Amino acid sequence: MASDTQRGDYSGTSGQTRLGWINGSLVTLALASLGVVVVAGLVQVSFGAYSMSIGQAWQAVFDPAVLTNPYLLLQFFFGEGIAETVAGAFGLATAEPELTRETLIVWNIRLPRVVVGALVGVNLAISGAIFQAVTRNELASPYILGVSSGAGLTILLTLVIFSGLAAYLPILAALGGTLAFVIVYGIAWKNGTSPVRLVLAGVIVSTIFGSMQTAIFFFANDIGIVQSAIAWTTGSLTGTDWEQVRMALPWTVLSLILAVAGSRQLNVLLLGEKTAQALGMSVERVRFALSGVAILAASAAIAVAGIVGFVGLVVPHIVRNIVGSDYRRLVVGCAFAGPALMVGADVGARLALSPAQIPVGIVTGLVGGPYFLYLMRKKQQLGEI
């Protein structure tokens, strides 16, 4: 992102010029996060069923036959249709290059999982950061407003009862999350909403939907379906492919842009509802729109990885401790730190109990829980931003 291409402007009115808000701690955070992603990614691609040496695997990642072939890269990231169009427009060579076996395995099977992990990390972290500002609660997460319970319920409904719709599972999960959010907003609305009412309505809806989820488990007659349901509801990156990258990428980019654009609104929301209103903000409208952005980001993550917990809660927290509460810095920081945690956790999910793989959501939970325990012990006031 901005860190390596633009220098911070520390002179004059600090922090108010277009890029003056970029400071040393943000750049450090971004670089460190990038480092974690690269290292974790390289570890990921080095292990798998087909054994190759670490050197071979790394060579495959940086294989010039792929990296210098824009058509191939376009195909991976945007799909065949767009690749054809762009190649046609710019006269790119569309011939399939000769690739080594290692390159094929790394690029087709192992790398997409890392990319999906990174995208999910971006989405969840941004979504959490936005929800924390909207509810003015540091303990809010992408799932606080009923999103996870709604998504979980539709996942189970689809797998157990409407199994014919299983092909649309990602979209249905995202829709379920959005629907639950709308219900929560409706419950919380009473001449406008308030952060507390939103959170309480989220708890109510989550409780009810959670019970319904548990009830549906009883109707599952196949252990395979149950396992699949658990993988979805705890969040897993197993078996993700370039198709998932293509599904999540546009929404990730869109929500990232919207989040950065909305960062000043988020900053003003942090001053409290009354002040925001007195400054001429249509608080309800802004809050709803920003929640929409957060839902979009969370849905993109849910659609490809299921419900991965704790990332959206922990990442904004860590980033806030490092760069402060300014949302311009926070959003950008989350876009780097989210992937770092997610890709790092996925290494654990894939390799900890090798050859068995556990859902990445279990690892993020195991990491996130103790982190919060540490925070609870260390900080006097946890909760308010």
Add this chain to the structure above:
Amino acid sequence: MVDTNVSSNSSESANTASSSESANATSNRTNGETAGDGRNGPDEEPETEPVDATELVGEDLAIGYPTTPEPVVECDSVVIPAGEVTALVGPNGSGKSTLLRSLSNQLEPERGNVLLDGHELQTFGTKELAQRLGLLSQENEAPGSLTVEELVYHGRYPHRGFFETVNEDDEAAVDEAISLAGVEHLRDSQVGNLSGGQKQLAWIAMVLAQDTDVLLLDEPTTYLDLHHQLRVMEVVRTLNRERDVTVAVVLHDIGQAARFADNLVAMRDGELYDWGPPRKVVTEELLRDVFRVEATVDADHPTGPHISPHRAMDE
């Protein structure tokens, strides 16, 4: 709330009939009618209001909350005169803050209108209104890591479009606000590290940067030490004098109100009890009826009426 002082249908006649010296007079003054009543003093309102200052008027107001069955505040007319400092005073629960919230469009009245220079507040866009009318709430919270300068820049919110960055106007307004509030030395300090008084001055700088014609302040001096109380009130006075900003301020301390304000609006049980310049409003009767305090008032004191409270009266 009982309608003891004001009977809404007779207020018009009461208004013209009541003479200014009676402290019990229903002071529902409608738009300067009593201004030329022959009262003399430095605070007297001019016959014609200055063109560049803005007047805020509440008409026939009934203000309540969704949770209360009956209106909390009812008054036929309240005027915040253009280019003057008006203090809203009264005991706890008398409705000062509620009235202020309605005057700033934060709380829509159940009945009646609030007019900013003759236009209903509801007809303004939210940002448009925020460019003309500023409000500082009683309790403000900001993230601790925010610097004073960043906080003050938020005051420019209504002047900036969604994607607009800071321009020279914004910078000038922020610099001026910071210097007027006297917080230059704190410019780069984090809000979380400031004392209560410094924090309040920083917040005042923020509403100053908003650069409005009317400024409403809800108990800006409560909880501050004496030094910062005076600092805040001096900033308000300076602002009023130099920029002709119309100010309405809720104050807890009637002595302070008497010293700093051009006008007092005294409230009791959700109604206006009296209205006028301090020397007229601050009387022993007022302190007894409104504040339930026995006190002597030295009306001839050079800095405004001087109150010596003796004891609280029985409820």
